[in-house]
Amino acid sequence: MNKKLLIIGFVWPEPQSSAAGSRMMQLIEIFKSKNYDITFATACAKSDNAFDLKEIGVKIENIVLNDSSFDVFVKELNPNVVLFDRFMIEEQFGWRVAANCPKALRILDTEDLHCLRRGRHQALKDNTVFDISYLYNDTAKREVASIYRCDLSIIISEVEMGILSQQFHVSDGLLCYLPFLVDSISQKSQKALPDFKKREHFITIGNFLHQPNVDGLIHLKENIWPLIRKKLPKAEIHIYGAYVTEHAKQLNNEKEGFIIKGYADNVSSLMQNYKICLIPLRYGAGLKGKILDAMLNGVPCVTTSIGAEGMYGNLEPNGFIEDAPEDFAEKAVELYNNKIFWAGKQKLGINIINIRFDKQLYTKDFLLKVENTQNALEIHRRNNFTGSMLMHHTMQSTKFMSRWIEEKNKKE
Structure with a gap:
């Protein structure tokens, strides 16, 4: 029985x-x-x-x-x-x-x-x-x-x-x-990921009912995105997540390239269209599913020490960890513009998945x-x-x- x-x-x-x-x-x-x-x-x-x-x-x-x-x-x-x-x-x-x-x-x-x-x-x-x-x-x-x-x-x-x-x-x-438990990323799956040239713009994702996500989004809009946009005037940040609130909708500004997209049916296919994932969390706990999703789909990240906590262990991150808005924005721009740098960070993310989050372990x-x-x-x-x-x-x-x-x- x-x-x-x-x-x-x-x-x-x-x-x-x-x-x-x-x-x-x-x-x-x-x-x-x-x-x-x-x-x-x-x-x-x-x-x-x-x-x-x-x-x-x-x-x-x-x-x-x-x-x-x-x-x-x-x-x-x-x-x-x-x-x-x-x-x-x-x-x-x-x-x-x-x-x-x-x-x-x-x-x-x-x-x-x-x-x-x-x-x-x-x-x-x-x-x-x-x-x-x-x-x-x-x-x-x-x-x-x-x-x-x-x-x-x-x-x-x-x-x-x-x-x-x-x-x-x-x-x-x-x-x-x-920790999070996922399948390891095979060589075949790695080769199937869209490369640098096929991707554009920034992405961030998170349930709008989770207050750390909302705080991070406001922090991004007010303190970080204007610095990125100044260096990359054609770039956009697309914000996805379930249960979009009226307050979140008010943050939408297409002229500034700050666009609230809302619920995502398929996170994996969606993420593979983007170059960089931004996770500017200022408080929180646990592991960040958005960073895991980014690594699974070959998207380098720029995050804070709160976002990175518990994700990387002793391994090099799939991007950068910066808490100061100026440094955060600078690394985001650097990663967005540098193909070789970007490809290296993508491989680091795949390495982290296979070493730290393979469910077989x-x-x-x-x-x-x-x-x-x-x-x-x-x-x-x-x-x-x-x-x-x-x-x-x-x-x-x-x-x-x-x-x-x-x-x-x-x-x-």
Whole structure:
């Protein structure tokens, strides 16, 4: 009999809209490779951009927050593994899973460290340099508690693995480093990529509901693009992303070559038309799916230290890393004009994909860690006394709050 995996999603996966959506599809693929029967459940409404999970044999289920109907559902399903999509979901449903399916392995997919992103955002608002004092915020208390309550947590960035280990003293036994997982780029695929002469203009891409993307776009429009445009008066920057807001539409200015394009149906075929990808993020966390997409499609990048974090390791980047607007613009122009330079950076991107993000490098070890933890779950949890303690108190507090909300909802 096949093992069963329950994924409790924050939202329905939208791989064409966000890196988080692509990431979820990668995790589903891993478990499908081991013949898990997968059920995806969420309390979120489905959008038009949601991936059709039924098409790949994944069962879907609508669930309700603060409602005991979930207890009945999860007990009947009786999954071997439960994957929580972000710590907020574990807060809502983790105690219910623990109570009704105590033998199920509980895995948290962090996506990125929310406390790190929040701390950086606050430092930016304070107009100061981020330091570790910004890391110890209320989000960190919730997020790290969630990591302890789970049996394993998937961490997408080596930098964030280090933060959890060094700053929060989380045991390595609770953490799994699992970056973006893609197929390696073959020689044939490399040769098929359009060359320098067949490409033009700049591109940037990102979901408009994600605030770091919006901040980066405004930074690009006000502080960087005018410097590039001054040197390259015929160049344009095309901005793609799902859920374009009215504020974003107001940034559109065709005379300045700053053009909001909106949702992209096929990122790969689209990106191969462009010379350079600009990622001027000023705060954020995790890995940047837009840089991964750029490397997969042979597009050199100019980004910031925030954008580059965790992407390149010790390897030379597929472009430049600059935080000052003047330096950022200068490197963008230099890369745009120099064919030989550009081709070299394109090859570096392909090298990074094959060395750091080839799914064959990580899938087997991850599945082995899941299996080994399942097989020694009682010992694993005994060694994680902090997690057991936190789960005990969560059950005493969250459980009664949730039941109070449920009763209140019935009366209304």
